Structure formats: C-alpha cells, structure tokens
Amino acid sequence: MRTSVQELIAKSKDKKSKKIIEKLIPVLLFLIASVSVLTTIGIVLTLIIETVTFFTRVPLSEFILGTTWLPFANSGAQFGIWPLIVGTLKITGIAIVVAVPIGISAAIYLSEYASDNVRRVVKPILEVLAGVPTIVYGFFALTFVTPVLQSFFPDIKIFNAISPGIVVGIMIIPMIASLSEDAMSSVPKSIRDGALAMGSTKFEVAWKITVPAALSGIIASVVLGLSRAIGETMIVSLAAGSTPKFDGDFTGSIQTMTAYIVQVSKGDAGYGTTIYYSIYAVGFTLFLFTMAMNILAGYMSKRFREEY
Amino acid sequence: MRYIEQEKVVRRMNGRMVVNRVFQGLFMFATALALLALVILLYRIVSQGAGHLSIDFLTNFASRFPDQAGIKAALVGSIWLMAVVAPTSILLGVGSAIYLEEYAKKGRITTFIQMNISNLAGVPSVVFGLLGLTIFVRALALGNSILAAGFTMSLLILPVIIVAAQEAIRSVPGELRDASYGMGATKWQTIVRIILPAAIPGILTGSILALSRAIGETAPLIVVGIPVIIQFLPEGVMDTFTALPMQIYDWSSRPQAEFQTVAAAGIIVLMVVLLFMNSIAVFIRNKFDKSY
Numbered sequence: 378m379r380t381s382v383q384e385l386i387a388k389s390k391d392k393k394s395k396k397i398i399e400k401l402i403p404v405l406l407f408l409i410a411s412v413s414v415l416t417t418i419g420i421v422l423t424l425i426i427e428t429v430t431f432f433t434r435v436p437l438s439e440f441i442l443g444t445t446w447l448p449f450a451n452s453g454a455q456f457g458i459w460p461l462i463v464g465t466l467k468i469t470g471i472a473i474v475v476a477v478p479i480g481i482s483a484a485i486y487l488s489e490y491a492s493d494n495v496r497r498v499v500k501p502i503l504e505v506l507a508g509v510p511t512i513v514y515g516f517f518a519l520t521f522v523t524p525v526l527q528s529f530f531p532d533i534k535i536f537n538a539i540s541p542g543i544v545v546g547i548m549i550i551p552m553i554a555s556l557s558e559d560a561m562s563s564v565p566k567s568i569r570d571g572a573l574a575m576g577s578t579k580f581e582v583a584w585k586i587t588v589p590a591a592l593s594g595i596i597a598s599v600v601l602g603l604s605r606a607i608g609e610t611m612i613v614s615l616a617a618g619s620t621p622k623f624d625g626d627f628t629g630s631i632q633t634m635t636a637y638i639v640q641v642s643k644g645d646a647g648y649g650t651t652i653y654y655s656i657y658a659v660g661f662t663l664f665l666f667t668m669a670m671n672i673l674a675g676y677m678s679k680r681f682r683e684e685y
Numbered sequence: 686m687r688y689i690e691q692e693k694v695v696r697r698m699n700g701r702m703v704v705n706r707v708f709q710g711l712f713m714f715a716t717a718l719a720l721l722a723l724v725i726l727l728y729r730i731v732s733q734g735a736g737h738l739s740i741d742f743l744t745n746f747a748s749r750f751p752d753q754a755g756i757k758a759a760l761v762g763s764i765w766l767m768a769v770v771a772p773t774s775i776l777l778g779v780g781s782a783i784y785l786e787e788y789a790k791k792g793r794i795t796t797f798i799q800m801n802i803s804n805l806a807g808v809p810s811v812v813f814g815l816l817g818l819t820i821f822v823r824a825l826a827l828g829n830s831i832l833a834a835g836f837t838m839s840l841l842i843l844p845v846i847i848v849a850a851q852e853a854i855r856s857v858p859g860e861l862r863d864a865s866y867g868m869g870a871t872k873w874q875t876i877v878r879i880i881l882p883a884a885i886p887g888i889l890t891g892s893i894l895a896l897s898r899a900i901g902e903t904a905p906l907i908v909v910g911i912p913v914i915i916q917f918l919p920e921g922v923m924d925t926f927t928a929l930p931m932q933i934y935d936w937s938s939r940p941q942a943e944f945q946t947v948a949a950a951g952i953i954v955l956m957v958v959l960l961f962m963n964s965i966a967v968f969i970r971n972k973f974d975k976s977y
Binding site for chain 2 (some may be wrong): 405
C-alpha cells in the first residue's frame with residue numbers, strides 16, 4: 378500500500394519524541410543563554426561576599442581614605458587603596474596620551490585620506506597589533522622600551538610607570554583607531570561630498586564635518602580604551618614593579634590594582650588570610666572602575682548619536 | 686551683490702592647501718608609527734629568540750639552566766587547555782546565540798541578556814581569574830586543574846563567541862528559513878539542518894579568533910593558581926598543568942639576562958601557534974564564504 382505525502386507528514390507530526398524535542402530545546406537553550414547572566418551574577422557575588430569578609434577585618438574608612446598600602450608588613454599592615462589607584466591612573470594617563478592622538482589620527486587618515494588599497498593593507502595589520510597577547514607586550518616593555526628610555530633618561534629605573542604606560546598605549550591604539558574609524562565611516566558620504574563641492578579641503582572636511590559628526594563614537598572609543606588600560610594586567614606586572622606609592626613619581630617602581638592581584642596570586646598568601654581577601658576588595662574596586670567606564674561609553678555612543 | 690569675495694578666497698587658498706598637506710602628513714605619520722611599533726616588536730622578539738629555538742627547546746621540560754630550558758610542558762598544557770575551552774565555550778556560545786536569535790522574543794529579558802553580554806566583554810580578565818578561583822578552584826574543589834582553568838577561560842571568551850555566532854546566524858537569509866518551514870520542517874529541524882550549516886563558517890572563524898585570545902591570556906591563569914615549573918605532562922583534565930603564557934611570564938620575570946632569550950623563544954612559539962590559528966580562521970572565511 379502506498380502512503381501519500383500528506384499522510385507521511387501527518388505521521389511524522391504525530392511522533393511523540395519530536396514533539397518533546399521541540400518543547401525541550403528552547404528550555405535547554407534558555408539555560409545555556411543564562412550562563413552569561415550567571416557569570417555576571419557570579420562575578421558580582423564573589424567580589425561582594427569576599428570583600429565584605431575583608432571589611433570585617435579592615436575598616437572601610439581605612440580602605441577608602443587611606444593613603445598607605447602596606448599589606449605585607451609583619452605588624453601594622455595598612456590597606457589604603459589610594460596608592461594602587463594612583464599607580465593605575467599613572468599608567469592609564471600615559472597610555473591615553475600615547476594612544477589618543479595616534480589612534481584618532483590613524484582613524485582620520487584611514488577614513489578620509491587613505492585609498493582603498495592602503496586601507497586593505499593597514500587595517501589587517503592593526504588587527505594583528507590588537508591580537509598580540511599582552512604578555513608579549515609586557516616582555517617588549519621590560520626588555521626594549523625601558524632600556525631605550527634609560528639610554529635617553531638615565532634617571533629612569535628598571536621598573537617604572539613610563540615604559541609600561543607607553544606600551545599599554547600602543548596596545549589600545551588599534552582599538553581606538555578601529556572604533557573611531559567605524560564611527561567616521563558611518564558619516565554619510567553625501568555630507569562630505571557637499572562640503573568638498575563647496576571648495577573645502579580634505580582636512581576641513583575631516584575637522585569640521587566628519588570629526589564633529591562622529592564625536593560620540595570617537596569619545597566612546599577613547600573611554601573603552603581607558604577601561605582596557607585600567608584593567609590591563611600583564612604589561613604592568615612585568616614592567617611597572619611592585620611598589621605601591623602615593624606620589625607623582627613616574628620614573629620609579631609603582632604598583633597598579635591589577636599588578637597587586639597578580640603579586641598576591643603568585644605568592645603563597647594562604648586561603649583565609651587578610652591578604653587573600655584583600656585581592657577581592659582590590660578586584661571589586663577595579664571592577665567598579667571598568668564598569669563605570671563601559672557604561673559611560675555605551676551611554677555616550679547612544680545618547681549623542683546623530684541620526685542621518 | 687556678490688556673496689563670495691573672490692580675492693579673499695584666492696588669497697587664503699594656498700594657506701588652506703598647505704594646512705591640508707601638513708595634516709595629511711601628520712595623520713599618515715601617526716598611522717605609520719602604529720605599524721612601526723608592530724614591526725619593531727616582531728623584529729626584537731625574533732632577533733632575540735630565534736637563536737634559542739631548536740628541537741630541544743620544544744622537547745625539554747623547564748629548567749634552572751637557561752640553555753636547557755624547554756617549553757614541552759607548557760606547549761602540551763596549552764593544548765590540553767584548548768581541549769577543554771574549545772568545546773565548552775563553543776557549545777555555550779552557539780547555544781546562547783541560537784536562543785537569542787531564533788527563540789527569544791524581543792523584549793526586556795532579551796535586551797537584558799544582550800546588554801549583559803556586552804558588559805561582560807568589558808570585564809578585565811584578572812577579575813575572571815578571581816571568579817574562577819572562588820567558584821571552580823575552591824567552591825567546586827577542582828583545584829589547580831586543567832578543568833578549573835579551562836572553565837574560567839571559557840567564560841572569559843564566551844561573550845566574543847556569542848556575538849560572532851549571532852552575527853553568523855543573522856546573516857543566513859530569511860528565504861532559506863521560509864523554504865524549510867514551507868517544506869514542513871519544524872523549528873529545530875530548520876535550525877540544525879539549514880541555519881547552522883549555513884552559519885558554520887562564520888561561527889568557526891569567530892570561535893577560532895576567540896580561542897586564540899584565550900591561548901595568549903595570562904592573568905586569569907596566575908590568579909587561578911596555575912604553577913609554572915612542571916616536570917611532567919598532564920594525563921587528564923583533573924591534573925595540574927602549565928601553559929605557554931605562564932611559562933613566558935616566568936622566564937621574562939627572571940633577573941638573569943639569558944632567560945630573556947628563552948622567553949623570546951617561547952614568545953616565538955606562542956606567536957607561531959597564534960599565526961597558525963588565525964590562518965585557519967582566514968582560510969575558513971575565504972573558503973566557505975558563500976554569498977546568498
């Protein structure tokens with residue numbers, strides 16, 4: 378006996394196992410999709426719980442207001458976060474000074490001046506630069522940039538803030554360049570053509586038309602770069618030293634929040650010691666800093682986006 | 686009445702063109718500077734480390750003596766790590782992407798998950814290390830094992846894979862989907878037999894790029910407590926191990942100058958692995974890039 382296609386379809390629709398699969402799969406996939414949400418919750422909860430334990434031993438006021446970070450002292454250990462924040466800001470400051478002019482210039486060059494051929498060559502190379510592991514940058518800072526700086530300025534110590542700052546800057550150039558270039562490329566060609574037809578030079582178009590129109594995207598790229606620089610760990614762990622300092626010295630050893638976490642993790646701070654809990658308090662502070670930057674960047678690119 | 690003062694325009698023209706040229710030069714110089722940084726970086730590392738590269742370097746364990754130090758344990762460890770990270774992160778990433786693109790109703794929950802993913806991508810890797818230390822190493826008592834480090838790395842690169850997979854799924858044209866439904870296929874059949882095969886090149890490319898980030902990450906491994914000096918190879922996912930970036934970090938931070946050569950040689954190995962992975966990604970992108 379031959380069954381018609383219609384019957385075949387009806388039969389296959391009746392299969393119970395298939396119905397169950399169709400019901401089960403969305404549930405399963407929802408569970409998988411919630412892993413990313415659980416990760417965020419996990420991060421926030423672990424940081425908060427361990428940080429609270431830390432504050433049962435060290436007063437909150439000392440942590441927030443203190444300007445001495447001396448966790449390894451045998452007696453009278455002090456946990457004032459400011460030296461680590463100052464160290465982080467030194468690195469971030471230098472990185473931004475290096476990366477913003479170069480990154481935005483490169484973005485303007487790529488979006489306004491470069492031919493398609495040049496763009497096809499330069500953009501993949503920038504991608505390579507973005508894909509270099511940070512440990513490699515750290516090695517580069519320690520074994521190349523620092524000695525070069527020392528040959529010009531003999532005052533600079535082996536561990537200092539300048540060399541890793543510059544290299545963190547190099548690391549975030551591709552990010553700032555490519556995000557800014559995206560923002561500039563999305564400015565419609567008609568506006569540019571209009572300005573060119575009125576007799577503007579390319580520089581005038583870039584400076585008076587493209588950059589102002591893409592400003593929100595450019596600022597967002599800088600803020601994201603800032604966030605990356607704050608969270609950068611290996612370059613500073615290798616090249617910036619491990620001396621938390623509350624001063625304006627750039628030529629000697631400093632310590633950032635991330636480098637402190639690495640220093641403790643490398644050593645044998647036993648589970649349950651105050652030092653063990655302190656890395657969570659520092660990690661929480663770091664998390665808040667980068668979170669604020671990321672939210673700001675998202676806000677900037679949404680709030681001030683001009684629609685064409 | 687004339688709106689444009691001819692003379693004034695002509696007088697200023699030269700100056701404006703000079704400004705344009707000067708800034709064009711500046712912008713080009715800045716771009717060249719960024720490229721130069723990469724050239725110097727690669728040149729320095731190759732010239733420093735090439736001398737130390739040999740078969741012995743690949744087959745020796747780590748050693749106190751720079752000339753005997755090898756990268757075997759780290760290389761094998763990194764491969765073990767990828768063996769955990771690749772299936773875990775791709776399964777979770779693609780699953781999440783399918784849910785968000787195919788099943789989730791556009792609404793508050795979806796927007797929330799999406800926002801959460803982009804925020805997660807901005808969390809510093811060292812913080813993921815703290816998460817791994819608390820949850821996987823201590824709470825689940827996995828210790829300093831490949832599994833604990835692998836799960837931590839998987840969560841770290843999860844946002845990247847989700848976003849890449851979402852883009853790949855989104856780029857599958859709607860007609861394919863409609864045709865499949867028209868033939869009487871169910872939703873899951875359509876996803877498995879039509880959408881995923883069409884999206885797989887994009888998913889693979891994105892996943893490989895994400896994995897190459899994981900293979901170079903150091904900070905989470907240090908925080909999770911992965912040791913450096915290991916004189917044996919792991920035999921299962923519950924064994925402890927070391928990885929390429931950990932080994933490079935250890936060599937770089939030693940005071941003896943000879944170890945910097947060893948570190949540079951290690952970096953060359955790491956960069957070759959990365960280059961290999963990226964070539965595969967580019968190959969897949971070019972080979973299977975179908976345009977509909």
